[in-house]
Amino acid sequence: MFFREIGADGSVWTIEDDDGVPAPRGTDGHRAMPFWSLQSRAERIINRAPEYDGFRTREIPRSEFEHRWLPGASRHGLLVGLNWSGTRVAGFDLTPIDVLDRLPR
Numbered sequence: 001m002f003f004r005e006i007g008a009d010g011s012v013w014t015i016e017d018d019d020g021v022p023a024p025r026g027t028d029g030h031r032a033m034p035f036w037s038l039q040s041r042a043e044r045i046i047n048r049a050p051e052y053d054g055f056r057t058r059e060i061p062r063s064e065f066e067h068r069w070l071p072g073a074s075r076h077g078l079l080v081g082l083n084w085s086g087t088r089v090a091g092f093d094l095t096p097i098d099v100l101d102r103l104p105r
Contacts, residue, residue: 011059
């Protein structure tokens with residue numbers, strides 16, 4: 001769903017507060033930075049998950065996501081969380097390289 005919804009030229013969305021974008025540690029011990037394909041998906045997390053109360057959405061143009069955010073996540077050893085949902089804020093976490101390989105061209 002994530003890759004289809006952003007398409008070849010769409011934006012991706014993350015959430016942030018005054019300290020920046022979260023990168024929580026998952027049950028497997030790895031940290032992941034969350035991204036959503038639609039602003040409404042990111043807003044739902046802010047509204048439903050108490051740990052993200054006070055966060056705001058941030059739009060990231062597709063080219064910036066591809067050329068800045070994914071390489072940065074890779075350098076820092078972070079996974080990329082895609083379209084996390086629910087009150088447990090769960091979803092798929094992929095390596096930045098896997099995300100880059102799956103982005104529509």
